[in-house]
Amino acid sequence: MSEKQVSFEDFRKEQKKRERKEKLCNGVKKCTDWIQNNKEIAIGIGTFAVGAGGSMIKGLAKRQKVKEEKQLKNNYSYDRSLGHYWKLRRELTNEEWIAIDKRKRNGERLGDILAELKVLK
Structure with missing residues (x-):
């Protein structure tokens, strides 16, 4: 039988990958539990986050467009x-x-x- 030999580095990488995945799943579970327990606060925070994120994206998009137009004009x-x-x-x-x-x-x-x-x- 030919068993695949795994090096120590590959084993450590796989172990770290599993640990990160587990931490992410635990974080998502904690977040969903908190949202279910604090719906009113979560709605307020979510509304603010969406508004702030939208305005940030709009500003970044405008800045990028101006930068591209300036580069086009100069080059x-x-x-x-x-x-x-x-x-x-x-x-x-x-x-x-x-x-x-x-x-x-x-x-x-x-x-x-x-x-x-x-x-x-």
């Missing part, structure tokens, strides 16, 4: 004539933007200008 340049975004190596300076605007008014394409400035990724 990409939109070419209206092609409907295409050009990925930039770095954020362009104000002088570079002024030069780009002048050259675009003269009829040059944005992609050609950015390639000439060597800022395309």
Whole structure:
């Protein structure tokens, strides 16, 4: 017969996993028992927690959206004539933007200008 030999480390990992699972189950049981015994307090706490959690999530989502828009603005340049975004190596300076605007008014394409400035990724 071929019995599977288990190393001591594997045995300890399995034992810790069982202990964590048991602690989690005990915690859930204690929590449900407390909620059943203190329904009025639990309703108040739950209402507050849901409201606070919702406002936190809303704030985090807004902050993330603003961060992504800022990164998109700094790392990409939109070419209206092609409907295409050009990925930039770095954020362009104000002088570079002024030069780009002048050259675009003269009829040059944005992609050609950015390639000439060597800022395309």
